[in-house]
């Protein structure tokens with residue numbers, strides 16, 4: 001709150017109230033007796049108002065909230081350098097943190113913190129927070145930088161390299177008891193968690209298709225793959241988190257302890273705190289995977305079978321699918337390294353330039369259970385309506401299956417095709433809207449080319465925790481449809497970034513026109529009004545959490561949700 005007394009002729013007195021602290025700026029002048037004195041008085045008045053204008057005040061409860069906009073960011077960085085940190089601050093050669101997998105937005109930070117301990121993160125954030133609301137130094141936690149639209153970047157701010165927090169000794173598997181779990185750092189990669197937990201015969205239940213992502217990065221979104229219909233996304237399989245809030249406080253939270261922060265951070269787009277540790281639920285890990293693909297020429301049959309499979313109690317362990325539109329090269333098929341055991345059978349089927357839908361399923365098993373597993377697979381397949389000669393089977397190790405995208409990554413890197421722009425679009429579409437969507441989008445908008453894989457994950461929301469920050473369509477069954485486009489120069493321009501962005505816009509415009517109740521996954525918006533629409537009735541709660549845990553809006557500026565400090569008074 002800001003008050004200034006209307007000046008008595010003899011003084012200008014200003015009271016600045018900073019939540020529970022107040023102080024006065026009092027400038028004494030003598031009573032203006034002539035024109036000269038009157039002008040002087042006016043100057044002082046203007047000076048005071050200008051000064052006040054520089055002082056951004058809030059009731060957010062921080063200390064020393066004074067005139068921080070007068071402190072240039074490099075001075076804040078100098079003061080951070082005086083902090084007793086175990087890690088270090090890097091002021092140059094930080095180009096990598098101005099990039100991400102999307103390769104569309106590039107905003108360099110001023111500095112990068114490489115923390116060694118959680119206390120490095122907490123001390124740094126607390127220090128910035130205590131400088132007050134006018135500080136313009138924002139802070140982005142960066143996991144593996146596999147965001148698509150600059151979400152892990154901090155334009156002119158501070159990036160915290162979360163991977164420097166990871167390390168073998170921090171990962172602890174608790175294999176005893178009814179609910180085994182692993183404690184990991186927020187900067188650990190899922191691939192490392194897989195290898196470490198497998199040493200104990202255990203593994204997490206829910207995955208992403210690609211494992212070279214950090215725990216903090218995927219838990220800030222959801223973490224969805226073919227297991228999500230059964231176990232929910234990764235955010236459903238977390239027992240406990242340790243979080244550094246936007247005030248620099250280190251808080252342990254779970255469903256039973258600081259539950260509001262726990263649910264807020266899961267799927268919270270990095271807005272309420274930095275995940276420094278996570279306790280992840282585990283299950284006994286299988287050794288092998290039966291991996292199956294079948295084709296459909298009709299979307300309706302394909303989605304009917306997806307729905308059927310996710311509705312069964314005893315079903316596959318993994319269910320996904322994808323659209324095949326004029327498939328031509330590695331950029332269309334890179335998302336998986338499937339190689340059927342019977343290539344002869346595969347080559348008999350001619351796609352002939354038509355659009356097909358591939359249902360992909362997997363059944364986990366141990367070698368001594370192979371017979372029972374095969375019977376169960378046969379029974380499940382007998383209930384499906386795919387095109388009979390298109391049954392492709394493969395058997396791979398569990399690790400090979402889960403790390404399948406990495407094989408393709410290596411191939412793409414070798415051809416210089418991994419670091420191209422990725423204008424991806426991910427949509428969550430309710431079951432009642434999926435047919436209209438498929439008809440228009442696969443049948444018309446993307447009739448000739450898809451610029452990359454289009455994945456379809458069917459999920460059963462009844463198994464998802466509705467208390468997290470993740471926003472989904474309000475229907476029991478919905479689909480994640482992921483358009484994973486790569487932009488590369490081509491003679492026709494059909495694969496150019498501009499072309500794909502236009503195509504994405506056509507898809508979004510159609511959804512709006514047709515009033516489909518679609519939500520973006522890994523959402524990207526540029527205006528706060530769009531975020532409000534995205535969150536719908538949950539926007540108010542989201543803002544309340546921001547006010548409680550990151551009142552200066554320091555965290556995750558690359559999401560472009562909050563630009564300014566949050567005010568507790570309206």
Ligand SMILES: Cc1cc2nc3c(=O)[nH]c(=O)nc-3n(C[C@H](O)[C@H](O)[C@H](O)COP(=O)(O)OP(=O)(O)OC[C@H]3O[C@@H](n4cnc5c(N)ncnc54)[C@H](O)[C@@H]3O)c2cc1C
Nearest residue numbers: 143144145146147186208209210214216217223224270275
């Ligand atoms: C090749 C590829 C395949 C993918 N496959 C899938 C998939 O199958 N399923 C799926 O759900 N997603 C998938 N994704 C999307 C991916 O889950 C998200 O982009 C995820 O955020 C990337 O993790 P990251 O570690 O690179 O995070 P970053 O890009 O580094 O960060 C993402 C966001 O999280 C914030 N953040 C990072 N670390 C923390 C932390 N410790 N605490 C709080 N906030 C933090 C950042 O500030 C940023 O806002 C894929 C992405 C790629 C590039």
